[in-house]
Amino acid sequence: MKKVYPLLLIMSFLSVAFAGYGQGTLRGKVTDKATGEALAGAKVFLQGGAAGGLADDEGNFEFQVPQAPPFQVIVTFMSYDTLRTEVTDLNKPLKLGMDEKTVQVQAVEIIGRNISEKEAENPLTVESMGAIAIKEVAGADFYASLGNMKGVDLTSASLGFKIINTRGFNSTSPVRSLQIIDGVDNQAPGLNFSLGNFLGSSELDVQKVDLVVGASSAYYGPNAFNGVISMTTKNPFIHQGLSIQGRVGERNLAEVALRYAKAFKNKNDEDVFAFKINGAFMRANDWNATNIDPTQQSLVGVDNPGGYDKVNTYGDENLTSGINYALDNSSKRAYPGLGIWHRDGYKESDVVNYNTYNVKLGGALHFKVLKGAELIAGSNFGTGTTVYQGDNRYSLKDILFFQHKLELKKEDKGFIRSYFTHEDAGKSYDAVFTAFMIQDAAKNTNEWSNDYRNYWATRVTTRAQALPGYPQFTQPNRPWDDEYLQLDSVMAANQDSLVVWHQQARDFANSANLTDGTLDRFEPGTAAFDSVLADVTSRTAFTEGGTRFFDRSKLWHLQGEYKFTPSFMDIVVGGNVRVYLPYSEGTIFSDTNGVRIINKEAGIYAGLEKRIMNNRMKLNATCRLDKNQNFNFLVSPAVSAVYNINADNILRLALNSAIRNPSLSEQYLYYNVGRALLVGNVEGRDSLVTLESLNNFFDSQNPDTLSYFNVAAIRPEKVKSAEIGYRGTIGEHLFIDASYYFSLYQDFIGYKVGADISVDQFNLATVKRIYRVAANSDNLVTTQGFSAGANYYFKKYYMVNANYSWNKLNKLTVDDPIIPAFNTPEHKFNIGFGGRNIPVTLGEKTIRNLGFNTNFKWVQGFQFEGSPQFTGFVPTYWLFDGQINKKVEKIHTTFKLGASNVLNKQALQVFGGPYVGRMAYFQVLVELDKL
Numbered sequence: 001m002k003k004v005y006p007l008l009l010i011m012s013f014l015s016v017a018f019a020g021y022g023q024g025t026l027r028g029k030v031t032d033k034a035t036g037e038a039l040a041g042a043k044v045f046l047q048g049g050a051a052g053g054l055a056d057d058e059g060n061f062e063f064q065v066p067q068a069p070p071f072q073v074i075v076t077f078m079s080y081d082t083l084r085t086e087v088t089d090l091n092k093p094l095k096l097g098m099d100e101k102t103v104q105v106q107a108v109e110i111i112g113r114n115i116s117e118k119e120a121e122n123p124l125t126v127e128s129m130g131a132i133a134i135k136e137v138a139g140a141d142f143y144a145s146l147g148n149m150k151g152v153d154l155t156s157a158s159l160g161f162k163i164i165n166t167r168g169f170n171s172t173s174p175v176r177s178l179q180i181i182d183g184v185d186n187q188a189p190g191l192n193f194s195l196g197n198f199l200g201s202s203e204l205d206v207q208k209v210d211l212v213v214g215a216s217s218a219y220y221g222p223n224a225f226n227g228v229i230s231m232t233t234k235n236p237f238i239h240q241g242l243s244i245q246g247r248v249g250e251r252n253l254a255e256v257a258l259r260y261a262k263a264f265k266n267k268n269d270e271d272v273f274a275f276k277i278n279g280a281f282m283r284a285n286d287w288n289a290t291n292i293d294p295t296q297q298s299l300v301g302v303d304n305p306g307g308y309d310k311v312n313t314y315g316d317e318n319l320t321s322g323i324n325y326a327l328d329n330s331s332k333r334a335y336p337g338l339g340i341w342h343r344d345g346y347k348e349s350d351v352v353n354y355n356t357y358n359v360k361l362g363g364a365l366h367f368k369v370l371k372g373a374e375l376i377a378g379s380n381f382g383t384g385t386t387v388y389q390g391d392n393r394y395s396l397k398d399i400l401f402f403q404h405k406l407e408l409k410k411e412d413k414g415f416i417r418s419y420f421t422h423e424d425a426g427k428s429y430d431a432v433f434t435a436f437m438i439q440d441a442a443k444n445t446n447e448w449s450n451d452y453r454n455y456w457a458t459r460v461t462t463r464a465q466a467l468p469g470y471p472q473f474t475q476p477n478r479p480w481d482d483e484y485l486q487l488d489s490v491m492a493a494n495q496d497s498l499v500v501w502h503q504q505a506r507d508f509a510n511s512a513n514l515t516d517g518t519l520d521r522f523e524p525g526t527a528a529f530d531s532v533l534a535d536v537t538s539r540t541a542f543t544e545g546g547t548r549f550f551d552r553s554k555l556w557h558l559q560g561e562y563k564f565t566p567s568f569m570d571i572v573v574g575g576n577v578r579v580y581l582p583y584s585e586g587t588i589f590s591d592t593n594g595v596r597i598i599n600k601e602a603g604i605y606a607g608l609e610k611r612i613m614n615n616r617m618k619l620n621a622t623c624r625l626d627k628n629q630n631f632n633f634l635v636s637p638a639v640s641a642v643y644n645i646n647a648d649n650i651l652r653l654a655l656n657s658a659i660r661n662p663s664l665s666e667q668y669l670y671y672n673v674g675r676a677l678l679v680g681n682v683e684g685r686d687s688l689v690t691l692e693s694l695n696n697f698f699d700s701q702n703p704d705t706l707s708y709f710n711v712a713a714i715r716p717e718k719v720k721s722a723e724i725g726y727r728g729t730i731g732e733h734l735f736i737d738a739s740y741y742f743s744l745y746q747d748f749i750g751y752k753v754g755a756d757i758s759v760d761q762f763n764l765a766t767v768k769r770i771y772r773v774a775a776n777s778d779n780l781v782t783t784q785g786f787s788a789g790a791n792y793y794f795k796k797y798y799m800v801n802a803n804y805s806w807n808k809l810n811k812l813t814v815d816d817p818i819i820p821a822f823n824t825p826e827h828k829f830n831i832g833f834g835g836r837n838i839p840v841t842l843g844e845k846t847i848r849n850l851g852f853n854t855n856f857k858w859v860q861g862f863q864f865e866g867s868p869q870f871t872g873f874v875p876t877y878w879l880f881d882g883q884i885n886k887k888v889e890k891i892h893t894t895f896k897l898g899a900s901n902v903l904n905k906q907a908l909q910v911f912g913g914p915y916v917g918r919m920a921y922f923q924v925l926v927e928l929d930k931l
Contacts, residue, residue: 026087027062028094030055030075039098040130042077045647047084051615052647056130056208058238065090066615123620123640123654125151125213125725125739125787131234134206136834138853138881139900140249140919142206143197145881146229148830148855150737150803151213151787157913159251159286160356160386161396162196166213166227167743168783168807170823172389172866172910175663176225178216182233182378183559184405184419185223190553190582192223192663199382199401200231202280202360204243204259207234214741215721217636217658218605218622219561221576225660225719236261236274236366241929249921253284271368278362286354286387287914290347297868299340305498306341307506311912312393314435316345317869329484333473336464337491337498338456343448344510346435350524351533352395358384373410379403383426389913391772391867392433392673394549395537398426414562414574425551429537432869433673434547437536438529443509443520451509451520459508460501467494541672542586551588553664554581568610575604582664590670590680597668601628601661618642626659630667630682631716634659649728652739660717666749666774667714673867676753676770684713685773688754690817694765701763711752711773718746738788748777750818777818782810798835805829821865823910825874828859837887849887856880870912877907896923 030042038059045052046065053063065071069090075083080098087094127149129142137145144162147154153170155163165174179186179194181201186194194200209231216224240261247255263274291311294301298309298317309317331338364378382401388394401423409415439445464470469490471483491498510521522529539546561574580599586592607622623637640654662680669680679685693707725739752775756768789803809822834853839846861876883898899920901907906915 024065024068024090025062026051026065026073026090026094027060028096029059030061030077030096030098031059032080033097033099039077039080040132042075042080042098043647044073044075044096047072047074051644064611064615066611122212123642123652124216124656124723125737125741127152127211127213129209131207132836134203134209135894135925136836136851136853136883136885138832138834138855138883138898140247140253140898140921141900142203142209143200144900145855146209146211148832148857148881149211150789150830151785151805151807152211153824153828154909155913156287156909156916157389158289158356158387159284160196160198160282160358160384161388164196164211164229165824166211167741167785168809168822168824169226169820171821172913173665175223175666176660177227177229178220178223178225179229179231180220181231182405183407183415183417184403185421185555185557186403187223187421187555188401188423188553189421189555189580190423190425190551190584190588190664192665194229195388195396198358198384198386199399200360201233201380202257202259202278202362204245204257204280205233205276205278205362206231207239208232214654214723215636215638215656215658215719215743217626218607218624218638218656219572219574221578221603221624222601222626222628222659222661222716225658225717234259234261234276236276236364237263237271237368239276240274241927243925243927245923245925247921247923249284250919251285251287253282253919253921255280255282257281273368274366276364276366278360280360281358282384283355283357286356287916288349288354289387289393289912289914290349291908291912291915293872295869296871303495304340305337305495305502306339307344307502308342310345311869311872312348313345314348314351314393314432314869315439316342332484332487334461335453335456336461336470336487337494337501338453338460339491341449341452341502341505343439343445344506344521346438346524348393348431350529351434351438352387352393352431353385353397354387356384356386358382358386369408370410373408376405376407376409378405387431389866389870389910391671391678392869393431393912394428395431396425396428399428400424400426412563414560416558416560418556418558420554420556422554423551425549427537428549428551429547430541430549430673433541434533434536437547438522438532441532441536442522448509448520452505455505455508456501460505463497463501464491467497469493540585540587542592549587550583550585552583554583555579556581570609572607572609573605575602577602580664582668586670588671589664589668591668592670597664599629599664599667601626603627613643616644618644626661628661628716631661634716634718636718645728650726652723652725652727654721654723656721656723658719658721660719660749662714662716662749662774669774676772676868678772679774681711681714681774685711685771687756688752688771688773689757690754691770694755694757694767697765703759703763706757706759709752709754711754711775714749714774715747715776717749717776720744720746733793735791735793736788737790738786740784740786742784743782745777745781745783748781748818748820749774750777750820751775752817752819775818777816777820779816781818781820783822784808784810797838798833801830801832801834803830819865823862823864823866825860825862828857830858831856847886849889850884851887852882852884854880854882864911866910866912870910872911874908874911877905877909879905879907892927892929894925894927896925897921898923 030039042055044061051063051065053061055061069088071087073085073087075096083098134142139145146164153165157172163174169176174193212228216228220228240263243259245257257280259278261276263271266272289312293311295309295311300308360382362380367375369375380403385397388396403421405419407417467490471486473483522532536546537548540548540550556579559576564571578601582589582597591597603626605624609620611618620640626634636657636659638656643651667680667682669678671678687708690707696705721743723741727737729735751772753772755770758766785807787805791801793799805828807824832855836851838850839848858878862874864874865871879901881900882902885896887894899918901918904918906917908915
């Protein structure tokens with residue numbers, strides 16, 4: 001608490017220093033006078049440029065004014081005559097109708113720049129996608145198109161599982177980013193992160209998506225560490241009627257979505273009640289993960305006759321004891337040519353069903369209560385099947401997700417919100433471990449290895465010794481260095497024979513068991529294989545010896561916030577309580593033998609905001625205090641300044657901090673992935689041995705070479721970040737947003753790997769278990785980056801946009817064993833070109849309401865750090881997306897034809913995941929307002 005007092009004193013000082021400055025709030029809406037259509041992006045400002053803002057997607061605007069009425073307001077928008085109006089009363093919202101310019105025949109609503117005044121003056125980088133832009137994304141999926149924004153990284157582990165990250169640490173388990181829908185955390189409670197939009201909101205109901213990039217703990221809580229994905233859904237009081245969308249495409253893609261909303265008024269023509277219902281269904285053939293390159297942990301490559309460890313083949317990473325026969329000269333002589341051999345394993349496609357589907361259902365009741373307040377009760381349900389990549393590859397099969405919310409809110413004043421989330425893993429299972437278990441169900445790996453080696457000894461060794469040039473080894477008291485080099489040369493010269501002999505040894509080890517006649521390999525596609533696969537994946541991992549998850553974790557959250565608006569400043573106060581109830585019966589967490597885990601956390605926060613210098617500068621100071629039951633109190637303060645050079649240009653500076661409580665996995669995980677046991681670390685772990693020193697010990701048999709280490713109990717992660725940025729309009733047509741950040745991470749959370757061993761009196765070591773332990777870095781970890789984007793509007797209907805992002809993990813110290821998993825390209829850029837409401841004249845006929853959108857993305861290759869199986873290099877790739885559309889107003893329908901990755905460039909976005917190709921589609925959207 002000592003850290004809190006100085007900030008509170010600063011806040012108190014600011015509140016006194018800022019007193020005496022008067023201001024008011026100007027609100028209103030800008031529309032087309034003839035049609036009543038909202039004009040998103042219209043510029044509203046005071047004469048003289050002392051204050052101003054932009055209209056949002058609904059045409060609404062709001063900004064602070066430094067003077068009392070009367071004064072004049074100016075409104076501008078492309079293709080419309082400039083509007084000037086006198087303001088005499090701040091208590092009445094303005095209704096501003098604009099006339100089209102007489103030389104123009106049609107209005108313009110260009111993609112982008114539909115940000116509100118609040119967003120324009122946000123001290124952090126904010127990327128926004130409104131309802132119009134969502135309809136017009138170039139690709140097949142609006143959520144995936146968020147990856148085209150500056151500073152945003154998209155990871156596709158499968159067709160149904162897409163993850164958004166910002167500012168590095170681009171994990172397939174994005175615990176450093178927060179995704180909220182109408183203020184509700186969209187995370188799966190057992191995972192502590194969102195599964196992209198797989199269990200999110202239907203596209204038809206999304207009004208806007210804001211990406212707040214950077215540390216944002218103050219108002220969003222501990223999980224808003226590197227950024228926030230905030231979705232706002234459509235309010236049924238405003239967006240009424242029926243919308244239906246259908247889409248078909250490649251890979252057997254079929255989607256259908258429906259939204260219906262209706263509002264009711266009382267006898268005084270006032271809104272009193274509204275409801276909405278949503279439904280969405282998608283099915284497709286998922287991308288197949290078929291990478292047969294060697295993993296980084298494979299000791300041999302593709303030319304090894306005895307096989308190698310492939311990325312997307314599981315079970316072949318079981319290196320047998322044959323490793324000794326490759327390294328020891330006497331073994332080379334006893335088993336010439338044997339070297340290192342691997343089991344066959346199974347391809348991912350053998351153990352995973354790639355028929356993905358997704359169902360989302362939702363509904364909400366909205367009541368107007370009290371004066372200007374709204375009571376909302378809503379529920380959402382999601383289910384589906386897809387592939388998720390974490391430490392292993394997992395088949396999320398028939399997963400269920402439920403979320404219920406009750407909220408009372410009043411715009412610009414406050415809210416109290418409670419929600420409850422629970423999930424059921426359904427029939428989900430670990431694909432990698434499943435391959436291990438099917439293989440072991442046929443024959444234990446040690447038995448298989450012995451059969452392989454014995455076949456070599458009895459059937460192959462004499463043939464190898466008969467090869468031309470084979471050394472005689474006639475001098476038993478000499479090390480025979482020359483003869484062993486000659487042996488290696490002979491084996492290298494007879495690779496074709498070695499390939500044949502290894503296949504014969506493999507066939508023998510895979511053949512009927514010599515003792516009981518049972519099959520020693522279940523071949524994919526056979527009834528026997530299907531039976532074992534069904535059996536293994538139907539039994540839970542801990543209690544029944546299978547690979548199926550049991551996960552019925554829950555999350556309950558309560559949050560309240562209130563805004564005070566005295567004349568001298570705005571003051572926001574709030575707090576939240578959260579309870580996690582993980583429940584896995586030992587299949588994920590250490591909750592075996594009736595142990596039930598409960599994890600509680602709470603936080604309070606306060607923020608002060610003041611405008612000075614004739615309303616040109618906005619100062620903000622916030623402070624948040626958080627407490628998790630397993631960790632100490634943590635404080636995350638932030639200060640910022642936003643300066644309006646004029647109505648068109650804004651400078652911003654922010655000094656932010658955030659904390660991240662370790663996830664449930666980092667605290668309580670207890671999960672066997674085959675080669676290692678992944679464990680959480682609430683209590684710490686002692687006397688582990690580094691794997692490097694263990695390998696040295698096996699060579700030397702000298703216990704002095706063993707290097708022991710301890711892992712302290714996990715601690716919360718902390719970040720301090722500085723950001724400077726500029727937003728502005730140059731001339732009438734060019735909009736620019738650029739920023740630079742530098743972040744410093746303390747107690748950065750990664751993991752350390754070590755072995756628990758015992759050494760007997762004869763210096764023989766027994767490896768009890770290999771552990772991967774959640775751990776904090778002992779050193780500071782720093783990152784930095786720069787991003788810039790520009791939108792240029794021209795010829796009334798068209799826009800060109802471009803953005804560039806640079807992110808860099810500064811070099812860790814040599815003695816830091818932590819694995820950071822930055823997983824982010826250093827350089828990437830996007831270039832887009834689009835147009836809307838374009839008239840095309842063909843002879844005497846004019847075709848109206850044509851549109852198109854394109855985007856070119858380039859991503860530099862980078863090293864991806866995951867589990868040992870899924871660590872490797874992601875090559876540089878580029879993609880081109882595009883679509884064309886036609887709106888037929890008479891039938892309220894928009895037709896759209898497009899494709900993601902038009903040229904079908906096979907792109908790997910996460911190591912271990914699939915190569916993603918083209919997804920061409922045809923879409924029909926029908927919008928019937930106020931039925």
